Structures are given as structure tokens and as C-alpha cells.
Amino acid sequence: MLRMHTPQTSPPTVTWRTHLSLALLALVYIFSFIDRQVLSILLEPIKQEFGASDTQMGLLTGLAFGLIYALLGIPVGRMADTQNRRNIVAVCCGVWSLATAACGFATQYWHMLAARMSVAVGEAGGMAPSISIVSDSYPPRMRSFAISLFMMGPNLGTLLGLVIGGMVAQYYGWRAVFLAFGIPGVILAVLVYFFVKEPVRGAYEAPKTKPVANAAREPMLKQVFRLLGMKALRNICLACGMAGIAGYGYGVWAPSFFIRIHGMSISHAGLVFGIASGSGAVVGAMFCGWLSDKLTQRDSRWQLRLAAIGSFCAVPAALGVFFWPVSDFWMLGSIKVPVAMVFALMFGFFGAWFATLSYSAISQLVGAGERSVAAAVLNLFITLLGVGVGPLVTGMLSDYFAKTHGTEGLRLALSGVSMMFLLTVLFFALAIKPYKQRLQQMQSASA
Known part of the structure; x- marks a missing residue:
């Protein structure tokens, strides 16, 4: 049974220990995305070794992971x-770190499929509890920015996974990549256990919004x-689900696009695309969190307005990545950098807004005793639709278009899937009014 929180005689304070907990949780989230996304830079060599189709690889990177993650996330x-x-x-x-290391020992496609499903079993319990801890560790006026720092995990994870993963795969083979990222994750788990502070639930909330005794x-x-x-919550979940299909389809298959269409090596694609998209996303996540904390003090609707704006701007950026001429590039020393990478940076910047702002919005819509479940519900939509459907549908469309367009099939598949961001804008727009009304109701109830 969840006990009622006893009001403190003095308000809690944000200390160095609070920031250390945030840093470690963010590092966990970074590693979760490294372990989740590193497969994208390894698709081509794994596909060749196992003789798999794009559809099978889409299943491996998508539904096999997303379905397990989604089913276990809410419990x-x-x-x-x-x-x-x-x-x-x-x-x-x-x-999940041990399961990631096990991927390096797979000798058949089905072995890899089972290992990736095991990664999903572990990762199902990382995100929602972490969001709840961060939300209870910082007051509402600092919460969006704190969550934006935590939400840099996917962006830094993608950057590190692509850059380091591509280099390790180029020189030591794809199996070594899973070991290189899996083993440090086990060490990180120990650090979390000993150094992350478990905050009081609802420490910064008004008494009537704190955990309810019969919630459990x-x-x-x-x-x-x-x-x-x-x-409001339902439309935010649908918005993020649509964005997830576009974002994960893009994130998983874009490295293969640069390998196939631009003729890059694994390490080259990982380095250039990883830095462009990852750095753009890191800055975008921090910027939107900072801007949201500023604007929502005047009008709470900016929380979702900014999410809609970012999602809309991601569409032309994605099309620029896929349709800018291959012949246009710069040379940075001996490194060839396609002009399309400018649009990859822009996509990373704007594409990071929807998730960062949505998790913060969800934390405001419910009391402290339901934040983990609410975050898990949002995760269900992002993971089942995004991780589960996005890479699989992109792979299926690539196989379909390849029958008539050859290697150009992947370009057409990615550009089509990116259009799902337009539905994201629609659902965010539908959520704005009920979101403000819900916040007003909660404020009235706590008065």
C-alpha cells in the first residue's frame, strides 16, 4: 500500500546529491539508447552475415524490441x-547490459532476435522510474529543464552509439561493439544502486496532489x-506515437541510407551522421526545456505549442536529408561531409522537442503517486508504435520500393515515414486546450 506523504516542516532543497542522481540517471538513459540504437549502424554487416532481408532487420530493430518493452513497461x-x-x-x-553483451555471441538470426528481446526486458524498467525520480527531485519551475537534461540520453546515446560503434565495428567487427557497450553498463548499474538518491514522493507538490492511499x-x-x-494525456500519447514511427524509422535506417546511397563506410557514416544528428539533438533537447520553463510561466500552453512547432520543423529537415544531391559535399581534411548532414543536424535539433516536452507535460498532469505509470503509458505509445512499428514499416516499404527502384527504395521509404510528424502536430494541437484545463483543475483542487 502506498502511504500518505507527511508534509515536511521545511521545503526540500536541490543539492549536489540531487544533481549527481540526475547525472547518473541520465547516464543510464544514455547507455539504454546506446544498447538500443547501436544496432542501426550494424544493420548492414549483420544483414550480410545472417542473409536477412530489410523486413527481417526491421523486425529485429523494431517489433521484437518494442513489443516486449511495451508489454512490461506499465507493470x-x-x-x-x-x-x-x-x-x-x-x-x-x-x-539489459548483460543482454547487450550476449548479442555479440549470436551465431544465427534467431539468436540475435532472442538477445534483443532480452534487452527489451531490462530496458522496460529504466525510463518510467527515472522520470518519476527526476520529477520528485526538482520543483515544478525547474522540472522541464531537469527533464530535458535527462532526455538528452537518446541523443547522446545515438551520437556515441553511431560514432564509437561504427569505429569499433570497422576495426574489430560488429560483435565487439556489443561487448564494448554491454560490460560498462553493468558497472553503471552498481553506481546507480550506491549513489542515486531516492527522493520523497511528491516532496514539491501541494498536499492534495500527493500520493493517494488507495492508488496501489x-x-x-x-x-x-x-x-x-x-x-490531454491521450492526445499527447498519440502525438508521440506518430512522432515515434517517424523518429525511430529515421534513426534506425538513416545510417544504412548513407551507406547505400552515399557510398559511405560504417565508420564514416557513424562518425559524420552521429555527430550531426546527435549534437543537434542534444542542443535541441536542452534548448526546448529551457525555453519551455521560461514561456510556461506566462502561459502553460507553450509546453505543447513548442512540441508542435518542433515536430512541424522536423519534416522539411528530414526531406532535406534524403533528397539533397549526393554530389554536394565538403571536405574536412580527409573526411567527406555531405551537405545533407546540415539537415540531419536540423532534424536532430527539432526532432528532440516532442519527447522532452511531452514527458514533462505528463508529469504535470498527474499526482506524484502516478508519475511512473503515466510515463510508462506514454512509453507504451512511443515504444510500441515508434520502436515497434517505425523500423519495421520502413524496412517493409524499402523492400517494396526496391522491386522497382533498387537502392533508391530506402530513400522513398524514409521520406514517406517522415510525414508521420504532420499527424504529431495535429494531435499536439488537439491536446493544448484540455492540457491547460487539466492544470487549472489540479491547481483548484490543491487550493
Whole structure:
């Protein structure tokens, strides 16, 4: 049973220990995305060794991971709303890191499929508890920026995974990449267990918005459907699901696009694309979190307005990546840099806005006792639709268009999937009004 929080005699303070916890949790999230996304730079050599099709590789990078992650995410998130969240994150980090290392020992396609599903089992318990910890560690006026720092995980993870993964694969083979990233993750799990602070739930919330005593007794499905009954939360989840299809389809297959269409090597594509997209996304995540904290003090609707603006701007950036002439490039020393990488940087910058702002918005829509579950519900949409469907559909479309357009099939598939960001804009627009109304209701209830 979740106990009622006893009001503190003095407000909590943000200390160096708070920032250390945030840094370690962000590092865990970075490693989770390295372990999740590094496969994108390894698609070509794994595909050749196992004799797989683009559809099979899309299944390996998408649905095999996304389905398991989505099914386990909500139960683990519910557990995190009643149990020690720090311990859950530490155990899950150790599990997925060991599973990542196991990918390096796969000798058949089905071995790799089973190992990737095991990675999903561990990662299902990393994100939602971490968001809950960060939300309870910082006051609302600092929360969007704190979450934006945490949400740099996917961006830095993608950058490091592509750059380092591409180099390791080029010189030591693709199997060594999984070992290089899996083993340090186990060490990180130990650091989380000993050094991350478990904050008081709802420490910065008004008394009436703190954990409810009978929240843990509510049936899980009833709780999920009740949360989805909030129009604002439901539309945010749908917006992120559509963005996930476009974003994960892009993130997984873009390196292969540069290898096939631009004739790059694995290390070359990983280095150039990783730096361009990763650095753009890191700056974009920090910028939108900072800007949101500034603008929402005047009008709470800017939380979702900015998410819609970023998603809209991501569309022309993606088209620039795929259709800018291959013949246009710069030489930085001996490194060939396609002009298309400018658009990859722009896509990274604007494409990072939707997730950062949405997780922060979700944390504002519910009380402290439901933040892990609410984050897990949002994860369900992003993971099942984004991770599960995005890479698979992109691979299927690539195989389909390849029948008539050859290697150009991947270009057409990626450009088509990127259009899903337009639906993201629509759903964010539908969420803006009910989002403000929900915040007003919560403020009135706590008065």
C-alpha cells in the first residue's frame, strides 16, 4: 500500500546529491539508447552475415524490441510507484547490459532476435522510474529543464552509439561493439544502486496532489484506461506515437541510407551522421526545456505549442536529408561531409522537442503517486508504435520500393515515414486546450 506523504516542516532543497542522481540517471538513459540504437549502424554487416532481408532487420530493430518493452513497461512503472525506484533502475540496467553483451555471441538470426528481446526486458524498467525520480527531485519551475537534461540520453546515446560503434565495428567487427557497450553498463548499474538518491514522493507538490492511499489497490488496466480518459494525456500519447514511427524509422535506417546511397563506410557514416544528428539533438533537447520553463510561466500552453512547432520543423529537415544531391559535399581534411548532414543536424535539433516536452507535460498532469505509470503509458505509445512499428514499416516499404527502384527504395521509404510528424502536430494541437484545463483543475483542487 502506498502511504500518505507527511508534509515536511521545511521545503526540500536541490543539492549536489540531487544533481549527481540526475547525472547518473541520465547516464543510464544514455547507455539504454546506446544498447538500443547501436544496432542501426550494424544493420548492414549483420544483414550480410545472417542473409536477412530489410523486413527481417526491421523486425529485429523494431517489433521484437518494442513489443516486449511495451508489454512490461506499465507493470514495472506501477511497481515503481510503490517500491524503491532507484533499485528498480539499477537492476534493470544490469539486466539489459548483460543482454547487450550476449548479442555479440549470436551465431544465427534467431539468436540475435532472442538477445534483443532480452534487452527489451531490462530496458522496460529504466525510463518510467527515472522520470518519476527526476520529477520528485526538482520543483515544478525547474522540472522541464531537469527533464530535458535527462532526455538528452537518446541523443547522446545515438551520437556515441553511431560514432564509437561504427569505429569499433570497422576495426574489430560488429560483435565487439556489443561487448564494448554491454560490460560498462553493468558497472553503471552498481553506481546507480550506491549513489542515486531516492527522493520523497511528491516532496514539491501541494498536499492534495500527493500520493493517494488507495492508488496501489486500483486494478492496473482500470488505472491505465482512467489515465487515457484524460483527453490531454491521450492526445499527447498519440502525438508521440506518430512522432515515434517517424523518429525511430529515421534513426534506425538513416545510417544504412548513407551507406547505400552515399557510398559511405560504417565508420564514416557513424562518425559524420552521429555527430550531426546527435549534437543537434542534444542542443535541441536542452534548448526546448529551457525555453519551455521560461514561456510556461506566462502561459502553460507553450509546453505543447513548442512540441508542435518542433515536430512541424522536423519534416522539411528530414526531406532535406534524403533528397539533397549526393554530389554536394565538403571536405574536412580527409573526411567527406555531405551537405545533407546540415539537415540531419536540423532534424536532430527539432526532432528532440516532442519527447522532452511531452514527458514533462505528463508529469504535470498527474499526482506524484502516478508519475511512473503515466510515463510508462506514454512509453507504451512511443515504444510500441515508434520502436515497434517505425523500423519495421520502413524496412517493409524499402523492400517494396526496391522491386522497382533498387537502392533508391530506402530513400522513398524514409521520406514517406517522415510525414508521420504532420499527424504529431495535429494531435499536439488537439491536446493544448484540455492540457491547460487539466492544470487549472489540479491547481483548484490543491487550493
